Amino acid sequence: MIEVKSLVKTYGHKRAVDGVSFTVRPGDILGFLGPNGAGKSTTMKMITGYIRPDAGTATVAGIDVAQDPVAVKSRIGYLPESAPAYGEMTVLEFLNFIAEVRGYRSCAERHDRVERALARTHLEPVRRQAIETLSKGYKQRVGFAQALLHEPPCLVLDEPTDGLDPNQKNEVRALIKTMAADRAVILSTHILEEVDAICNRIILISNGRVVVDETPEAFHARRPGARLDAIFRELTNVDA
Amino acid sequence: MSQITPVFKREFLGYFRSPVAYVFLIVFLVASVGLAFFVGGFFKANQASLQSFFVFHPWLYLFLIPAVGMRLWAEERRGGTIELLFTLPLTTLDAVLGKFFAAWAFLALALALTFPLALTVGWLGDPDWGVIAAGYLGSALMAGAYLAVCALLSSLTKNQVIAFVLGVVVNLALVFLGWSVFNGLLSGFLPVAAVDFIANLGFIPHFDALSKGILDPRDFAYFGSVIALALTLNVVALER
Numbered sequence: 001m002i003e004v005k006s007l008v009k010t011y012g013h014k015r016a017v018d019g020v021s022f023t024v025r026p027g028d029i030l031g032f033l034g035p036n037g038a039g040k041s042t043t044m045k046m047i048t049g050y051i052r053p054d055a056g057t058a059t060v061a062g063i064d065v066a067q068d069p070v071a072v073k074s075r076i077g078y079l080p081e082s083a084p085a086y087g088e089m090t091v092l093e094f095l096n097f098i099a100e101v102r103g104y105r106s107c108a109e110r111h112d113r114v115e116r117a118l119a120r121t122h123l124e125p126v127r128r129q130a131i132e133t134l135s136k137g138y139k140q141r142v143g144f145a146q147a148l149l150h151e152p153p154c155l156v157l158d159e160p161t162d163g164l165d166p167n168q169k170n171e172v173r174a175l176i177k178t179m180a181a182d183r184a185v186i187l188s189t190h191i192l193e194e195v196d197a198i199c200n201r202i203i204l205i206s207n208g209r210v211v212v213d214e215t216p217e218a219f220h221a222r223r224p225g226a227r228l229d230a231i232f233r234e235l236t237n238v239d240a
Numbered sequence: 241m242s243q244i245t246p247v248f249k250r251e252f253l254g255y256f257r258s259p260v261a262y263v264f265l266i267v268f269l270v271a272s273v274g275l276a277f278f279v280g281g282f283f284k285a286n287q288a289s290l291q292s293f294f295v296f297h298p299w300l301y302l303f304l305i306p307a308v309g310m311r312l313w314a315e316e317r318r319g320g321t322i323e324l325l326f327t328l329p330l331t332t333l334d335a336v337l338g339k340f341f342a343a344w345a346f347l348a349l350a351l352a353l354t355f356p357l358a359l360t361v362g363w364l365g366d367p368d369w370g371v372i373a374a375g376y377l378g379s380a381l382m383a384g385a386y387l388a389v390c391a392l393l394s395s396l397t398k399n400q401v402i403a404f405v406l407g408v409v410v411n412l413a414l415v416f417l418g419w420s421v422f423n424g425l426l427s428g429f430l431p432v433a434a435v436d437f438i439a440n441l442g443f444i445p446h447f448d449a450l451s452k453g454i455l456d457p458r459d460f461a462y463f464g465s466v467i468a469l470a471l472t473l474n475v476v477a478l479e480r
Binding site: 048078080085087 | 243245246247249250254257258319320321323324326327328329330331
């Protein structure tokens with residue numbers, strides 16, 4: 001579904017992403033791990049067509065992002081880091097805007113989509129509230145609602161649980177799980193427990209390179225009995 | 241291209257979701273009509289025309305249009321919503337045009353709200369309505385040119401203050417090029433043909449002709465070219 005081949009992105013002298021390759025199939029919930037600055041967000045931005053890679057390709061459903069970015073973007077639901085949204089709009093106005101850009105032009109269709117997204121992310125109580133007045137948890141949910149409004153076959157979530165309280169984290173994880181059936185999901189995080197909680201595949205990147213690409217079970221088996229963060233530290237410090 | 245509509249709608253209504261629209265409209269109306277009455281000698285001229293109203297527009301726009309244009313892209317950059325916008329299925333050109341037309345429509349609304357002045361002239365005397373219509377058309381076109389320059393400059397920074405200051409400075413240069421006082425200075429040491437050439441690059445000569453009711457295709461071409469050039473550079477700057 002999502003296929004990434006030898007992606008490279010250089011900022012000045014720093015090679016942020018250095019030949020990253022992987023494939024995500026429907027049903028996969030891929031946990032994208034790595035220390036801050038390892039290149040997680042940059043890779044996601046290249047998949048979603050926000051920035052152009054210096055080399056390599058990213059294809060979604062067989063379409064190359066560089067060739068037809070609009071077609072790729074219409075197949076992806078993307079939650080950027082810290083869930084940006086137009087703060088002065090109400091939740092309803094914002095989701096209606098997204099629905100319109102996503103091609104739902106008739107009122108009935110748009111209403112239907114927006115209502116479904118609101119219900120799925122439990123946003124009904126704040127539907128008429130300006131986004132800038134919402135708490136962090138609600139803002140994050142607005143980001144989710146926006147990303148899954150068009151029921152995309154691929155979801156790309158950049159730190160979806162960052163800054164949420166434990167209850168909200170659980171709720172978001174449950175939401176991701178329900179959405180993941182027959183979808184390709186990539187989520188980045190630096191919270192390791194999250195990987196155990198929802199992912200069925202782990203990719204660990206460090207200094208722009210893929211260090212690990214395996215199941216959580218295989219990841220644990222690297223050092224039986226050790227805590228995840230010990231393995232993480234060991235793997236990401238090697239080439240630091 | 242159909243993607244321009246949702247962007248246009250969001251942006252245009254966006255002005256009215258904050259006090260910006262109301263502050264701007266009031267300041268614009270008070271300043272434009274005030275200048276015509278108290279500085280331009282609207283009554284003293286004893287003419288049934290809006291000449292004393294239009295003559296101040298190049299100077300008025302110098303400050304007011306950067307105030308409208310500064311937020312177009314700088315705000316998206318600052319708030320991170322630019323990442324959201326450009327991972328939606330639309331092209332950069334769609335977004336640039338949608339935003340530009342929204343801001344232009346807002347300026348046209350402000351200009352249209354000065355209609356009581358035209359009615360006053362009609363009630364007091366017997367004006368040439370064709371000239372007045374040409375003046376409004378010329379003013380709207382010139383506003384578009386100012387705005388396109390400001391939109392371009394706004395895309396270069398995430399700081400609205402910088403966008404505003406750059407907008408004033410660049411537009412000031414374009415006003416000066418065609419300002420008779422400046423051209424008088426130049427003619428002291430440059431040949432007439434050179435001064436004419438420089439003056440033709442500025443806003444004022446083209447606007448003057450229109451505000452006097454002269455519909456010369458070259459003036460339309462001038463404003464059209466400024467807008468097209470600035471918006472093309474705007475797309476380039478955003479895709480960089």
